[in-house]
Amino acid sequence: MSQLTVLFMPESAYGPTNNCIGIGDVLRRRGHRVVFAAEASWRGKLTALGFEEDLVDLAPPPENVEEQDAGQFWKDFIRDTAPEFRKPTIEQLETWVKPVWVELINGARYCQPRLLEIIDRVRPDVVVEDNVVAFPALNTAGVPFVRIVSCNPLEMKGQDIAPVFSGYPAADRSGWAAFRAEYDRVHRPVWEEFDAWVREQGAPGLPELEFIHEGDLNLYVYPGVADYADARPLGPTWQRLESSVRETDDEFTMPAELADRDGALIYFSLGSLGSADVELMRRVIDSLAKTPHRYIVSKGPLHAEIELAENMWGAEFLPQTKIIPRADLVITHGGNNTTTEAFHFGKPMIVLPLFWDQYDNAQRVDELGFGVRLDPYRFTDEQLHGAIKRLLADEDLRGRLAAHGAAIRAADGLRQAADAIERLGITAGTPR
Structure with missing residues (x-):
């Protein structure tokens, strides 16, 4: 050619x-x-x-x-x-x-x-x-x-x-x-x-x-x-x-501090733009710190201002497409890349939409039953922890998403x- x-x-x-x-x-x-x-x-x-x-x-x-x-x-x-x-x-x-x-x-x-x-x-x-x-x-x-x-x-x-x-x-x-x-x-x-x-x-x-x-x-x-x-x-x-x-992301090795812990593995990212809201990042991190799970956190451009809890590991930039396949759940702002990548790898989502298309992605994920939409500025610990517990326990949903992911990848x-x-x-x- x-x-x-x-x-x-x-x-x-x-x-x-x-x-x-x-x-x-x-x-x-x-x-x-x-x-x-x-x-x-x-x-x-x-x-x-x-x-x-x-x-x-x-x-x-x-x-x-x-x-x-x-x-x-x-x-x-x-x-x-x-x-x-x-x-x-x-x-x-x-x-x-x-x-x-x-x-x-x-x-x-x-x-x-x-x-x-x-x-x-x-x-x-x-x-x-x-x-x-x-x-x-x-x-x-x-x-x-x-x-x-x-x-x-x-x-x-x-x-x-x-x-x-x-x-x-x-x-x-x-x-x-x-x-x-x-x-x-x-x-x-x-x-x-x-x-x-x-x-x-x-x-x-x-x-x-x-x-x-x-x-x-x-x-x-x-x-x-x-x-x-x-x-x-x-x-x-x-x-x-x-x-x-x-297919250009670097390979990812599980950090020892997470590999040696119990609990589901959850990926949390508000995207390169949303993570600039440091106050919100800290609020979500504080809530997630109260759960028994492990978290990989995309800290974003203001990473130096974000302190992680003991059950977390993160960095400014992460090879997201290598991490999501290993996660049990994705907590996201609902940007189209992360949303479609979660579908691609068959993962349930909790969506905290901030702006632009994220509201529509969050609504679509929620109304189709593929995840939960929460208000990023008004959610309670009980709401976030309850959504995590429900999505991790829903074996039928996880099976359906895995099948959808396989079909999407095959395309x-x-x-x-x-x-x-x-x-x-x-x-x-x-x-x-």
């Missing part, structure tokens, strides 16, 4: 970037050239995995600041706005969701000239974006455009599914109309301005009240067992991957995605 040049542009957060890393690694090992136009704070982290980097700034670089950690902007943003997460989701539309869209749009505007230069220099055969806003340079590159959706499937909207970002139940439509109306009121002026700018760059207009175009190929990372396929069927350009779990989403990108690139023309 002729070599393709594939340009990936993920959102500057670990979830989307790790998803692109997993797919890109398969393409790279097949002999294709894989280039990442990631945000500049990822410098060196992608070349270490064998990829080319041609990076972009999404805002003017801060003066007199040493090199930032990967995705540092969003870590700071989450830390500073964490009080908003205590509000009902409909109230967050104005004070949290809209500011996120504005920041994302500002990034797309700022990097447009640089991204045009990268495309001219790299000359990709296919461009792949895992983000939630359009980057017009990708849509005007003259080559196939692939969109990856690695939030949750409510992002592909429908009248018969709950509104995205709401966390509302599928079986109760009483709040849907009000939430959609408020979303429209808050976001329509932002969308109209962004749509006009996107058109000025020569890209097609955006779909109604959407901030990103559909692609020539659209890949979404969610297992069919939890999807809304019957209520919201998708068109022929959409392909579900079941999962997309990277091999990474290679599904790589195959689809290859087909699109080869069909579109002669690779450069």
Whole structure:
């Protein structure tokens, strides 16, 4: 097969970037050239995995600041706005969701000239974006455009599914109309301005009240067992991957302090962004310390401020895809990567949603019986300990999840995605 040049542009957060890393690694090992136009704070982290980097700034670089950690902007943003997460989701539309869209749009505007230069220099055969806003340079590159959706499937909207970002139940439509109306009121002026700018760059207009175009190929990372396929069927350009779990994580050796203890093994992570809420991390850790189980804790960017109990071990970064298979239970913020990885390995979840798609993932896990949704700021010890006890004791659930996990792994989403990108690139023309 002729070599393709594939340009990936993920959102500057670990979830989307790790998803692109997993797919890109398969393409790279097949002999294709894989280039990442990631945000500049990822410098060196992608070349270490064998990829080319041609990076972009999404805002003017801060003066007199040493090199930032990967995705540092969003870590700071989450830390500073964490009080908003205590509000009902409909109230967050104005004070949290809209500011996120504005920041994302500002990034797309700022990097447009640089991204045009990268495309001219790299000359990709296919461009792949895992983000939630359009980057017009990708849509005007003259080559196939692939969109990856690695939030949750409510992002592909429908009248018969709950509104995205709401966390509302599928079986109760009483709040849907009000939430959609408020979303429209808050976001329509932002969308109209962004749509006009996107058109000025020569890209097609955006779909109604959407901030990103559909692609020539659209890949979404969610297992069919939890999807809304019957209520919201998708068109022929959409392909579900079941999962997309990277194979680049380091191996994991069980720490002696946990290996020598009794109790179930539980993995706890609020993600690279959620763990920036140190107060919340400490609260969950204090509650888990009162149980007889063992915990592996992803401590995140402010790891130095987080002290673990005797029944715990953790670090700033952990090879999550090597740890979850060994866990009996996952306690998560409900980010799409961790949620779909728990499905991939057939593990029950306790979900403590903080923002964005996490409410919807938490609700879906809970309403399908695959785990328990708890309010991260209002749960009691009794609620958390009771959920742990119930999920660990539910042998029927554990068996069903193990079977679902086996089927999801057999679908091999990474290679599904790589195959689809290859087909699109080869069909579109002669690779450069």
